[in-house]
Amino acid sequence: MRLSRAFLPTLKETPAEAQIVSHRLMLRAGLIRQTSAGIYAWLPLGLRVLRKVSEIVRQEQDLAGAQEILMPTIQPAELWKESGRYDDYGKEMLRITDRHDREMLFGPTNEEMVTDIFKTYAKSYRDLPRNLYHIQWKFRDEIRPRFGVMRGREFLMKDAYSFDIDAEGARESYRRMFRAYLRTFARMGLKAIPMQADTGPIGGNLSHEFIILAETGESVVYLHKDLLDFDVLAQDPTGTGDPSPVVDFWTSRYAATDEKHDVAAWDAIPAESQVTERGIEVGHIFYFGTKYSKPMGLTVSGPDGTPVVPEMGSYGIGVSRLLAAIIEAGHDENGIIWPDAVAPFACAILNLKPGDAAADALCEQLYAALPGEAVYDDRGERAGAKFADADLIGYPWQAIIGPRGAAKGIVELKRRATGERLELPLEEAVAKIKASIA
Amino acid sequence: MRLSRAFLPTLKETPAEAQIVSHRLMLRAGLIRQTSAGIYAWLPLGLRVLRKVSEIVRQEQDLAGAQEILMPTIQPAELWKESGRYDDYGKEMLRITDRHDREMLFGPTNEEMVTDIFKTYAKSYRDLPRNLYHIQWKFRDEIRPRFGVMRGREFLMKDAYSFDIDAEGARESYRRMFRAYLRTFARMGLKAIPMQADTGPIGGNLSHEFIILAETGESVVYLHKDLLDFDVLAQDPTGTGDPSPVVDFWTSRYAATDEKHDVAAWDAIPAESQVTERGIEVGHIFYFGTKYSKPMGLTVSGPDGTPVVPEMGSYGIGVSRLLAAIIEAGHDENGIIWPDAVAPFACAILNLKPGDAAADALCEQLYAALPGEAVYDDRGERAGAKFADADLIGYPWQAIIGPRGAAKGIVELKRRATGERLELPLEEAVAKIKASIA
Structure with a gap:
């Protein structure tokens, strides 16, 4: 993308309404723009990150055997009356009346709807286990929306729903x-x-939150230091096969939110292993048995022909919230520091002197060598403005090209996260950047 | 995807409520399930097609220089009061009151919102031209939703909005x-x-509908036979450069809907070149000048410093409706016939005798050779049921593998569209299927 023709607006001023750093940076870097209280439009850079985050979520759901569907945003109230949650949900549920005076709502979650859909097709124990997920916009009418997409009203969530023949299957x-x-x-x-x-309102008796540590997190969490050293991608590189060793490993050390904090258990941990930090919830999983399947009449015939009520769980990831959490966990005073895997573009090409033949040519060569992975700052702005924008937006790499280096065919690469600088011929610079994408 | 573990339900009976063939086939093939009147959940196969269709739309928007954003579904009523459309829109607009009694609505289109967003950032003629699009769920509260996703209430639309400095730019x-x-x-x-x-309600003075011909179309259209022979991908293979020759070519022959039919002009066409057909609208483009920019206060400073009100257009494609239109245009008595480019999977592997070692092994080899592009029907169903399901769903290829062929390493390939059958060794079968994907 050439910045001279792009819609990638950045703001110089810090918007007054933004109280936390991720909100400020998302507005300033031009990732989002508020359209109503707690409701945001995603501008091109923000949308690119949102799609990369969604794609990682999707790949891991698929790898775990879940199957993607897409349920609508608008749900009929009757389904929620069947489960008994229609009245419970209160004012957070955005209730709607259509032109025929039917009670509808903008879904805040989908336990009822997915149970109703699954019921249409699942007839036998052979139709289990199944896990269905979708990535869809939800609405919760927060009384005081704030912190940008961290606590918005319209937000993107991945929610998965598992159906099993018995409790042991559901725990698997x-x-x-x-x-x-x-x-x-x-x-x-x-x-x-x-x-x-x-x-909470989902119900059930087994549940875990997944919490990211960040100084600016919303709540205090307590954990055993060992947990910081576990790397699941190294422990279980394929992500298939029996998940029990990984689960046992991660549940064998103390970790609790403020709400669930057990002072006696905490005190039993050696002081040097106690870590108290702030955290941000990015995922929440639930096992709730027959809480929805039973009242909604989902049964399948078991191996011996008798009806069985499937055991269910649900599994949520706050996809749009994750962007804010990633920024809370990765930024400095100059702006965002994107991890390579979710950066909107891997590299910003900063032409320090548009119009200089050698600089223009080298920039074009680099730009052509990184299709879809580079923005080319070809604007007639001064170098300082280009550096500031690239730092603010947080591309993992900056390729700085001026007349002097270009005359020798040299690209100066700056790594955003560390400030490290390398002077490399074009091909080596391309290889370096591509290696970080893969 | 292995059918024994998949959620790909098909229905044997034709649902009574479905009046048109695409609706019947989408329900029977398990692409969608109704959740309320005119509102559908997308099951795994339907969602795969929806995403492939969306991706083609996205690629061509990007190629044309449009930039993707994502606006929210819920809009504030004030924006629509600024443009004057809030009262005009009537009961088709789903109006919502939030917990603070603010008037909101589920967006049926986005002219107001995109103008408001663009206004925040565009200051100078150098910020033009720009074209912003999004692919997002919309809602129109149809009084009588029908024909499945052809005329649903919650539907996926691509809508693009162009901003230009003058009328000539807008026409470009x-x-x-x-x-x-x-x-x-x-x-x-x-x-x-x-x-x-x-x-219509979008306004302006230049507009084209894009209409697909299908016997089961909703309205009658009249066109010059030459138009059927034009192939834009051959005429203008890159899709970049000056679009005028293509536009002039396609607008030089008679083509009109019933509403706009000009009998005198029609009668001037030789009878052998007159084609009267039925059609389905799948896209609609508008040039409407300053209809939104002016009342909403969008101005930029021109080259001489004086304020200019940008000229705008909008451009819609009914993405979810396209699936129904594709099926209306491509089916037979046995089911759907997907074009290769949007098929949910390129190939169904039909194992005629699960448990036979040679058949199982050959199926597994073929399945492994087509990652993400094949479903493997490994169910313990009789062969006839597998053939019927594969025809109904309409995978472009069926790979039929039984004990006899498998013993010789031979795959029988059936082309869904033509019924053509080929007996090929594994590698040639894989090459044949892959060639149709590319």
Whole structure:
């Protein structure tokens, strides 16, 4: 993308309404723009990151055996009356009346709808186990939306729903999602810690939150230091096979949110292994048995022909929220520092002197060598403005090309995360950048 | 995907509520399931096609220089009051009141919102031209939703919005989208004919509908036979450069919907060149000047410093509707016939005797050779049921593998569209299938 023709607006001023750093940076870097309280439009750079994050989530769901569907945003109220949640949900549910005076709602979650869909087709124990997920916009009418996409009203969520013939099967589905979640966050360069959690309005008796550590996190968490050293991608490189070793490993050390903190257990941990940090919730998984399948009449015939009510779980990842969490965990005073896996573009090509024949030619060569992975800052701005924008947006690499280097065919590469600088011939610079994408 | 573990449900009975063939086939083949009147969930196969169709739309928008953003589904009513359309839109607009009694709505289109967003950032003539698009769910509260996703209430639309400094620039943007639309539909195997159209609630004075010919189409169209022979992908293979020759070519022959039919002009065409057919609208483009930019206060400073009100156009493709249109244009008595470019999977592997060692081994080899492009029917169903399901769903290829052929390493390939059958060794079968994907 050539910046002279692109719609990648950055803001010089810090918007007054933004209280946390990720919100400020997302507005300033031109990732999002507010359209109503707690509702945002995604501008080109923000959308690119949102799609990369979504794609990692999708790949790991698929690897874990879940199958993608897409449920609509608007749901009929009747389904929620069947489960008994219609009245429970209160004012957070955006209730809608259509032209025929039918009660509808903008879905905040999909337990009821997916159970109803699955019921149409699943007839026998042979139709189990199944896990269906979708990545869809949800709405929760927060009384005080704030912190940008961290606590918005319209937000993108991945929610998966597992159906099993019995409790042991359901726990296996739960363990597979548990591992998939660890892998998903690790691939985005995040350290997410699973913590036992309350089940809240979803219900059930087994639940974990996945929490990312960040100084600016919304709540305090307590964990054993060992958890910081576990690397799920090294522990279980394929992500297939029995998930139990990974789950057992991660649940064998103390980790708790403020709500669930057990002071006696905490005090039993050696002081040098106690870590108290702030955290941001990015995922939440639940096993809730027959809480929805039973009232909604989902049964299948078991191996002996008698009806069985499937055991269910649900598994959520806040996809749009993840962008804010990634920024909270990775930024400095100059702007965002994207992990390679989710950066909007791998590289910004900064032409320090548009119009200089050698600089123009080298920039064009580099740009052509990185299709879809580079923005080319060909604007007639001064060099300082280009550096500032590239730092603010946080491309992992900056390729700085001026007349002097260009005359010798040399590209100066700057790594955003470390500030490290390398002077390389074109081909080596391309190889360096491509290696970080793969 | 192995059918024994997949959620790809087909229905034997034709659902009584489905009046048109695409609706019947989408329900029977397990592409969609209704969740409310005019609202559908997309099951795995339907979602795969929806994403392939979306991706072709996206690629052609990008090629034409449009930039992708994503606006939210929920819009504030104030924007629509600024443009004057809030009252005009009537009951088709799904109006919503949030918990703070603010008037909101589920967007049926985005002229107001995109103008408001663009206004924040565009300051100078150097910020033009720009074309911003998104692919997002829309809602129109049809009084009588019917024909499945052909006329649903919640539907996926691609809508693009161009901003130009003057009328000539706006007409150039219009021509670029005109060509992009022809290319988009052609790549999906569709013959779409642009026809002059009324501008309706969008407004403006230049507009074309893109209409696909199908016996089961919703309205009658009249066109010159020459238009059926034009192939835009051959006429203008790169899709870049000046779009005028393509636009002039396609607008030089008679083509009109019933509404715009000009009997005198029609009668002037030799009878052997007159084609009267039924058609389905799949795209609609508009040039409407300053209809939104002016009341909403969008101005930029021109080259001489004086304020200029940008000229705008908008460009819609009914993405979810396209699936129904593709099926209306491509089916037979046994089911859907997907064009290669949008098929959910290129090939169904039909194992006629699961448990036979040679058949199982050959199926597994073929399945491994087509990652992500094959479903493997490994169910314990009789062969007839497998043939029927594969015909119904309409994979472009069926690889039929039984004990006899497998013993010789031979795959029987059936081409769904023609019924042609080939007996090939594994590697040649793989090459044949892969050639149709590329």
